[in-house]
Amino acid sequence: MSDTATLPTRRDEAWRYADLGAIAKLGTAGIAERQDITVAVGETKRICLIVGGEVPDVTRIRLIVGDGATGEVFATSAGDDYTRLEIEVRLGKGAHFEFGGVTIGGGDAVREFVTTTVHGEADATSNQTVRSVHWGQATGNFLGEIKVARDAQKTDAAQDFKGLLLEAGASANAVPQLEIFADDVKCAHGATVGQLDEAARFYMAARGLSPELAQRLLVQAFIGDAFVGLDDEVERERLLNVALSALESAKL
């Protein structure tokens, strides 16, 4: 993810599923800005974000996590237009990166998370959980690149993506990319895309829950996974509430 002097194209792996029309509107300047955040040795820093709005939005973060430090990012992406959250992480020795993200929404917007996690030194861990809930013609993407350097032994990196499509026409893309040069590492990734469980919906109806309430409870349970690692109830509620408010415009 080098700074771009020209607009990205579909040939760029990290932009393959992006909304290039929205990016053209933002222009090179609109996508160039990047926030650099450093977590000092042994410290923990948590960033909770609500990204997206009525216009295209690209947020780029570079997170430098020092030795033994922990960098956490939790995000809800529920805007009405193209929204991209890009995170580049460099992990020191024994450092940890935690990412929990939810993309949710309808319309025809593309909402995506693009992470590059660089395990440059030994003993670092990373855990990424993304849940995407879409309807209409909307798309949710998770592009997660993990790079493990030759000296980064005992790296433990995990990525988990689940998509939930409430309507035909919506889509979800998961692109895990692993580049591993060390030999003693654990790198796990999983991706599934499905629909709401009809049996659960009927069971809930039979207990008196309207279709709206049942859908809300099921979606809440589904996206909750992304914020399990968020050890702050107020922030967790805030991120969940933004996501669940977006659900109110969803089709049943």
Added chain:
Amino acid sequence: MLKITDLHATVGEDNPKPILKGLSLEVAAGEVHAIMGPNGAGKSTLANVLGGKPGYDVTSGSVEFMGEDLFDLDPHERAATGLFLGFQYPVEIPGVSNVQFLREALNAQRKYRGEEALSGGEFLKLAKEKAGLLKMDMEMLKRQVNVGFSGGEKKRAEMVQMGILDPKFAVLDETDSGLDIDALRIVGEGINSIMRDSGKGVLLITHYQRLLDVVKPDRVSVLADGRIVQTGGPDLALRLEDEGYDAVMAEVAA
């Protein structure tokens, strides 16, 4: 309370198969009515049609429940009107706790009926009381709905749900399947304490006499090939157990 008249229903969307073929049955308030019958007779279909499960199509006939046309109501409205459907295979809902699920369900029902919602504290008190009745630990109610429950625990949890929701009428579909002897007695006694009331009714679908030993039915009907072929007192269940469906049904045909 429940009046089923000449009910015909099919299952399957592409190639609908007739299952219920003119079923008529009436259950009055204060009555526990057992339905027995061979496999494939339509017992579970009857339960699912009453509950409004998608995939089942009522082609003719009517069901009157508490003075309303049951088929005018959506499944959640049937529940709020007082119908409880006990599942043969209770569904797991990962990520949703029993407490959250049941509180949402109870308050949704109360709202539908124009009643005040219960507060968190009031609900927990009620849940604790009903769980105790079924000898279920409150810790289990904090767990996710049916996730990791054994077959017996799922059925017991169904009865706790019934206790908390306090329905007017319960349709229990093979609630005794998968239960050991002790669990069977606990569940049977649960049904008695929750549903034995002059204002309530039960349609108890079962294969075995052993549940009926605990929940003594007032009447027993035999369902075969989509119709009620015989109705009698509790002794009918005993005869079925002794002689088998074929013998009893042959007598009806003769």
